[in-house]
């Protein structure tokens with residue numbers, strides 16, 4: 269195991285930055301925690317995170333790839349990624365965590381528990397961003413995990429379970445780090461050139477992992493007590509309803525189809541309107557039908573035609589063929605199937621109406637990953653105890669928790685995204701929302717630790 273990535277990122281040594289932040293915030297740190305409450309005092313309250321310090325950490329992250337427009341570009345495997353992870357490693361050390369980098373290049377901080385037989389509770393998220401990304405996606409979860417480690421350290425809280433903080437690598441480029449933990453990274457993926465310009469193979473090596481031994485990074489199902497991830501919602505459900513905490517019911521499954529509409533290509537000037545088999549007009553009716561079915565079926569499914577191409581694509585030719593895509597997402601794969609059945613039967617009708625054929629061929633599937641019902645209750649109770657408003661909701665976007673669900677029970681907490689904007693420099697989550705999310709996460713960790 270390597271402690272630090274081997275390549276000089278060209279950034280100022282992060283310890284200096286961290287110490288600067290630490291010094292500025294020293295006043296907010298509890299200098300001493302009493303072992304027990306004074307006689308006659310009220311029952312001790314569970315510890316809370318230091319919101320000021322937490323949001324300072326989110327701010328420090330911007331030193332590694334922050335852009336003038338308020339966003340962040342910290343591509344997986346880039347110099348900014350290396351520097352940011354080095355800073356996170358320093359923060360872990362400040363919390364007394366044992367820091368390591370696994371063979372997949374994930375950064376891990378481990379805190380022992382009092383029960384040698386207890387399985388680890390894992391918390392964490394990712395620090396890499398998309399190009400031109402925001403400063404909150406993934407980063408809020410990482411900063412909160414680091415802050416929770418600091419809080420537990422300063423409050424001298426002993427947990428029964430070991431606590432592991434994992435900062436997954438390359439989430440945005442295909443959840444490489446978390447998928448490696450469940451043995452799902454295919455050998456050919458190592459040759460994929462990522463946005464940083466490096467292949468995944470070279471990127472893993474740069475982070476301190478070993479791409480040749482990636483399969484050894486795999487963990488066994490049942491090897492953790494559970495995984496909890498705090499993340500920004502990246503949608504507008506919480507912000508629109510003015511609700512503080514989202515209790516994630518699961519990460520939606522996805523199915524995608526190639527749609528081929530075949531009509532008759534002909535001269536746009538000489539073919540009368542009543543003698544056409546216009547593939548594009550039929551495709552328009554099909555798209556309308558997809559939207560109608562998804563809108564009018566009870567539930568929270570979404571269906572989208574995201575790409576369309578007319579052949580031959582000339583102003584003076586009646587389109588003979590249209591190629592398009594169909595995507596359906598829902599928390600339940602059976603629901604995706606039933607919505608698809610309805611769309612398929614509407615497609616047959618559209619085909620008859622326009623004397624065209626509509627073929628639907630599935631080319632992609634990502635299975636839904638429900639969160640653990642017990643973890644939902646724990647998160648909900650944690651929010652309730654803190655007096656925060658909460659709602660259960662699906663996650664329409666993929667997350668590392670989706671991979672971790674193969675190892676054991678997972679739970680996810682969402683905090684509001686302003687205007688539902690994400691993967692953009694405009695991405696924003698208010699400091700108080702970040703603090704609320706971290707406190708709910710801390711409460712859930714403590715409850716899970718006490719629960720067994």
Ligand SMILES: [Zn+2]
Nearest residue numbers: 394405406439
């Ligand atoms: Zn993310």
